[in-house]
Amino acid sequence: MMDVMDYHVNIFYSEDDNGYIADIPDLKGCSAFGITPEEALKELQEAKKAWLDAARAEGLLIPEPRYRPIIYQAIGGGSNLA
16 A cells, blocks of 8 residues: 555645645545644644545545645656655
8 A cells, every 4th residue: 555655745824724735646635633733744644544544445446646736846857756
């Protein structure tokens, strides 16, 4: 199984939620909340596992990591690591 680091992860502070949101853009709807960025990432790892387990159980295609933030696209080439 792929590690969470195989997919691009966004972590940002949400004033509305008074905490951090982490998501994986390549896995539609896969997101998590935490009071700290570290907690949000830990929760996201669990959400990712649940997302992948559910997709496999339903026989759905697991998307390959493809998301690249626009800043990395703008500088061209390079690795897909962010």
